[in-house]
Amino acid sequence: MVGIRALQKIWMDGRLVDWTDAKVHILTHGLHYGYAVFEGIRSHDTARGPAIFRLPEHLDRFFNSAKVYRMTLPYSAAQVGEACVDLVRANGVPTVYLRPIAFSGYGEMGLDPTKSPIQVAVAAWEWGAYLGQEGVERGVRATVSSWVRMDSRSLPPQAKCAANYANSGLAKMEAVAAGYDEAILLNSQGMVAEGPGENIFRVKKEVVSTPPASSGILRGVTRDTVIRFLSDEGLVFQRTDFTREELFTADELFYTGTAAGITPIREVDGRRIGDGAFPITRRLQQRYEDAIHGRRPAYGSWLTYVG
């Protein structure tokens, strides 16, 4: 397999199976029509062993995504949560990315997904910072995409549906082909929405802002984590729309996401952001590292220990 090192087990439809046996039929409905909802979660090493970060919040979003798509999962949130914990334990690797997915399986073809059985799986693999460790340290170069973020009248962005990621993929490929690390998508009103797989924050004169949920974004768990950090840091925070030009004039910009962590943006379309020092982003990165590794008792309730 290219790029992914196999671990031992994948949880699939209620049991742990060997990595190589976690297969589906080519006529799996969700593969053809994008009818799948998923999550991205991480477990990290702590002094008390592996711990999954904000598992209940991810499960909550997973089941809400399914609800939007009238998808009834044959497992409860508690069972999927248990599957995540069991999987981390079974694979014996503390630091992994977890991918719960529910999809319309092998049944009927055609556009009515309710005719196919819903399958659920959780896979885990080792995945470094999505935009690279160098990106986390030095910042990444971003471009505003010519692709518009889909909105809730077409594909509801707050539901983490596989189909949304065709829009993300178009933006990502365009950015990479133009020599950038990542894209920034505007919404259909022309305001900044988010990255293809990350939320975005702006710092200007010590005021930190991020687009509201109504701007057509996924409500990120890391976004929520950072909002809590901002309050704990005593920083002024606003949920507010901002424009493309307000990206260029920011003192700091950063992406947030389970995959990307907190990654500074050092350039947007050839404009250097701030002076490249990112003091507030650095403080938030430090707090995040401490929280996920169990070094801040104040955030201890965000950790589910695998045991």
Ligand SMILES: Cc1ncc(COP(=O)(O)O)c(C=O)c1O
């Ligand atoms: C489109 C999109 N926006 C934002 C995020 C960040 O969400 P989270 O912080 O919950 O990983 C993600 C990642 O899941 C995403 O795919």
